[in-house]
Each structure stands twice: as structure tokens, then as C-alpha cells.
Amino acid sequence: MLxxxxxxxxxxxxxxxxxxxxxxxxxxxQDDFNALLNWLKSIRFL
Known part of the structure; x- marks a missing residue:
């Protein structure tokens, strides 16, 4: 699944x-994991 x-x-x-x-x-x-999480939420991946 991964x-x-x-x-x-x-x-x-x-x-x-x-x-x-x-x-x-x-x-x-890579520098800001929170930015990644926020971006994934903004594209409705999470």
C-alpha cells in the first residue's frame, strides 16, 4: 500500500x-516538514 x-x-x-x-x-x-503536511492538505491528499 505504501x-x-x-x-x-x-x-x-x-x-x-x-x-x-x-x-x-x-x-x-526537506527543511520544513510542516510545510509538506500543509501542502498535502491543501491539495487534499491528507
């Missing part, structure tokens, strides 16, 4: 049009 969740998350990340710089966004998520 693989399917990661696959779904990856698809949603790639479909997100407001994210202009994927590498920068990933760095933000």
Missing part, C-alpha cells in the same frame, strides 16, 4: 501547476 500512496503523491505533485520549481519545493519540504 508504494501506491507514493505513486499517487508523485502524480499529484507533477500535476500541480502552481509549483514552478520542483527542486526548490522539495528543498522546502
Amino acid at each position: 508504494f501506491t500512496e507514493l505513486r499517487t503523491l508523485t502524480i499529484k505533485l507533477l500535476k500541480k501547476k502552481t509549483v514552478k520549481n520542483y527542486i526548490e519545493q522539495i528543498e522546502v519540504f
Whole structure:
């Protein structure tokens, strides 16, 4: 089940049009786990 969740998350990340710089966004998520959780909630993943 973990693989399917990661696959779904990856698809949603790639479909997100407001994210202009994927590498920068990933760095933000690595530095700030709360930002990741908030973003996942904003795209209704969580």
C-alpha cells in the first residue's frame, strides 16, 4: 500500500501547476516538514 500512496503523491505533485520549481519545493519540504503536511492538505491528499 505504501508504494501506491507514493505513486499517487508523485502524480499529484507533477500535476500541480502552481509549483514552478520542483527542486526548490522539495528543498522546502526537506527543511520544513510542516510545510509538506500543509501542502498535502491543501491539495487534499491528507
